[in-house]
Amino acid sequence: MWLAIRFILAQQVPPLALSRYAIPAPIFGPGRKNQLIFILSRLGIKHRMLIQAHWRKSMAQDLIRRATRALRRQGAFLSGVMLTQSEEKRAAEAAQFWSESENNETIKDKSHWRGFGRYADDDVWLKIGHTRLHELESLLALAGRGPAQSMIEWGPGGGSNAVALAPTMQKFYGVDISxxxxxxxxxxxRSVGxxxxxxxxxxxxxxxxxKDACLAGIEPVDFFLSVAVFQxxxxxxxxxxILSLANRLMxxxxxxxxxxxxxxxxxxxxxxxxxxxxNAMFFTSYKIDEFWIAAEERGFRPLALxxxxxxxYAYxxxxxxxxQAT
Incomplete structure (x- = not known):
């Protein structure tokens, strides 16, 4: 209400009108409720109506802001938390989204295609695979086993991991929805031979x-990799x-x-x-301990995190x- 009056007095009431109504100042100091009554009683009907209209508008906007903040605090917003779609609908949207990597440069970037978006810098693109190679070396050491000869990458995208890892393997399977x-x-x-x-x-x-496609088309492998995909x-x-299937494919x-x-x-x-x-970039997540326990329940022995x-990100x-380590 006070903001409405301040706006009206500043924007709508001519200076001569203010002097004619002899409005005291300041009007926002102590005793402002009595001053408000005094002001409204001295203003003409036109200015009183302007104040009331602006006050209603301000109140409505304030209510909308408060409601929006409350909904966001509760996580009840339309970007995927409050509303629920069927599993089939979500899966169809995911397949459509990632299949657009054929023509959409933004999706190419998100799929780690060489030469697009963040990966116009070739060193940035190559660094992805080099990082995975070092992680594989650490994983093999933790497991106490020799080099891997075959692998699956679930979600190879544009091949940033594959170009570094596949040349160290005899067989490489790539599983993708695109x-x-x-x-x-x-x-x-092919570019690396x-x-x-x-x-x-x-x-x-x-x-x-x-499951049928993977179990029928993939021989058991030494190494299963999936990075920047589960999310x-x-x-x-x-x-x-997929976590259960990964275990069966190893x-x-x-x-x-x-x-x-x-x-x-x-x-x-x-x-x-x-x-x-x-929400594709942040669609699926797990609590850290939740996924650890899920891996144990599905036949894995966690070695490190x-x-x-x-x-x-949790690896x-x-x-x-x-x-067992040897």
Whole structure:
């Protein structure tokens, strides 16, 4: 109300009118309620109506601001926390989103394609694979086993990990929901002379078909890798299904490196339930201990954990349960 009067007096009431009504000043000091009554009683009907109209508008805007803040505090906003879509709908949106890497330069960047967006700088792109190579060396040392000869990368994208890791392997499988990503990964592998690459295209809308395609087309491997992928899955449940499948696709002494986005309690990092396109970068997350326990329950032996708090990344260094360091 006081802001409304201040606005009206500053913008709408002519100086002569103020002097004619002999309005005291300051009007916002002690005893302002009595001053308000005095002001309203001395102003003409036109100015009283202006004050009332502006006051109603200000009150409405204030209510909207308060309601919006309250909804955000509770996490009940339309970007995926309050509303829930079916698993099939979310999976279809995810498949459509990542398939656009064929023509959309923004999606190419998000899929780690060489020469696009952040990866116009070739050194930045190559550094991704070099980092994975060092992590694999650490993982093998933790597991107490020799070099890996075969691997699966779940979500190879534009091949940034593949070009560094595949040349150290005899066999490389790439599993992705985007044919364009699989093709680009193959192109990058050929550029470094690696040809023993089997791409596997899967449809996230049907987890049973995903399992069938992988179990039928992939021989058990020494190493399972998935980095910057679990956070883009259409649901937490889907991610846990892939975690179980990963264990089935590994040899008895196999190892795995899986990175997730962890839930730090903030709205941004909370797992979402709808509007995949708007939330693709932060769609699925887990509590740190939640994923550790889930890995144990699905046949893994956690060896180590690396955290990157600035982006809420957690890297799980895993061995297949039953395998022991030698």
């Amino acid at each position: 044919q364009a990503n699989l093709d680009e990964c193959g192109r990058q592998l 690696f040809t023993n690459y089997d791409p596997v295209l899967v449809d996230p809308a049907n987890i049973d078909l995903v 883009h899955f259409p649901s937490k449940a889907f991610g846990l299904e 040899k008895p002494d196999g190892v795995a490196l899986i990175q997730i986005r962890y839930d730090d309690g903030s709205i941004r990092m909370r797992a979402k339930n709808s509007n995949y396109r708007e 690396k955290l990157m708090p600035e982006v809420c 799980y260094f895993l061995a297949k349960a039953g395998s």
